[in-house]
Amino acid sequence: MGNEYEISYGKMRVPVYRVYGQPLRGVMPVPESPFLGRDNVLLAAEVDIEVFGTEFLPAYTVGDNSMVVATDSMKNIIIRQALDFDGATIEGYLNAIGEHFIATYGQVHDIRLAVRELPFPAATVPDGEGGFTASAVLFTGSGRSDYATSRLRMKRVDGVPAVVRHESGRCGIKLFKVTGSAFTSFVRDEYTTLPDRRDRPLYIYLDVYWTYDDVDNAFGEKPHRYVPAEQVHDICAAVFGEFVSESIQHLVHEMGNRLLERYPQLAEVRFVAQNRTRDPFYTSDENPEVKVYSDPFSAYGEITLRLTRDGQSASEAAAWDG
Structure with a gap:
């Protein structure tokens, strides 16, 4: 009996820095966020591409590379597409890359793409009148640790x-x-050693993911249907700030409901939350509000939630399956 094969290869973490791209304008405002658009003066990101298919099997079995698109060529296409792309969202950029590969190479019929924003918020600089303003030309790579991301699976259909x-x-x-x-x-x-905590400091790490009912809304051609990652961040932060939760499970459920309420174009939201709450060590004798916390050890709790809009199945939502 012969071997069975599952084949993929690609290029990972291709860095791209595009300046003076198409601005994002016309997004719908939400009460929890001041975000109304972005200038896209600097779009910095890392891109992954992975291709699948037995068309590339001869490269593995007999060293025949005649069907192989070199990963160096993949890197060059990803970078060139950043120049040619005339949209305003990272999802649209990723889609343009995928369309190019499938349209250009007949042997490429199944690809997985991912993009991660490299955050460069505008630096704050003097405005010349005694105040400060966001620079139009200077950006700082040390100003924010969270980032937008997108993943697509594309096939020839x-x-x-x-x-x-x-x-x-x-x-x-x-x-x-x-x-x-x-x-x-x-x-x-x-x-059980953990006491009940009716009022505790809560420190979480949070990844939030969302899926559209129509993937075309992700590409930004209809900006009023696009869900900006900046607004998602602000909505989750607002819910955390105003909601008295009984657990992280309780909290992310409230966040998910708020996101589905704000964005009817979403089919699903998903959360991966880590409980990074620090343990109490000391309390001030003079003022019981003054406390010191520290890290007891490296273990942490993880909480996940997938919230699918009523009437949508996971397959209908085309949720990411890895």
Whole structure:
């Protein structure tokens, strides 16, 4: 009996820095965020591409590279597409890359693409009148740790490129709330050492992902239907700030409902949250609000939630399956 093969190869972490791209304008405002658009003077990102298919099997079995698109060529195409791309979103850029590969190379019929924003917020500079303003030409790579992301799975369908899976996201969010969170009434047995905490500081790491009911809305051609990662960040932060949660599970459920309420064009939202809450060590004798916390050890709790809009199945939502 012969071997069975599952084949893929590609290029990872291709850095791209595009200056003076198409601005993003016309997004719908939401009450929780001041974000209304971005200038895209600097678009910095890393891109991954992976191609699948037995067409490339001879390269593995007999060293025949006649069907292989070199990963160096992949890198060059990704960079060149950043120049040719006339859209305003990273999802649209990723789609343009995928369409180019499938349209150009007949042997490429199944690809997976990912893009991660490299955050460069505008630097704050003097405005010449005694105040400060965001620079139009200077950007800082040390100003923000969380980033937008997008993933697409594309295949050749009836001879043309088509998106069969997609997911956008905002990853690496870190939020620390000093009061207004609780964790009580959980299972108690001989293994329980954690006390009930009716008011605790809560520190979370948070990755948020979302899927559109129509993937075309991700590409920004209809900006009022586009969901900006900046607004998603701000909505989650606003919910955290105003909501008294009984657990992280309780919190991310509230965040998910708020996102689906604000964006009817979304089919699904998904969360991966880490509990990074620090343990209390000391409390001031003079003022009990003054406390010191520290890291007890490196373990942490992880909480996930996938919230699909009523009437949508996971397959209908075309949720990302890895």
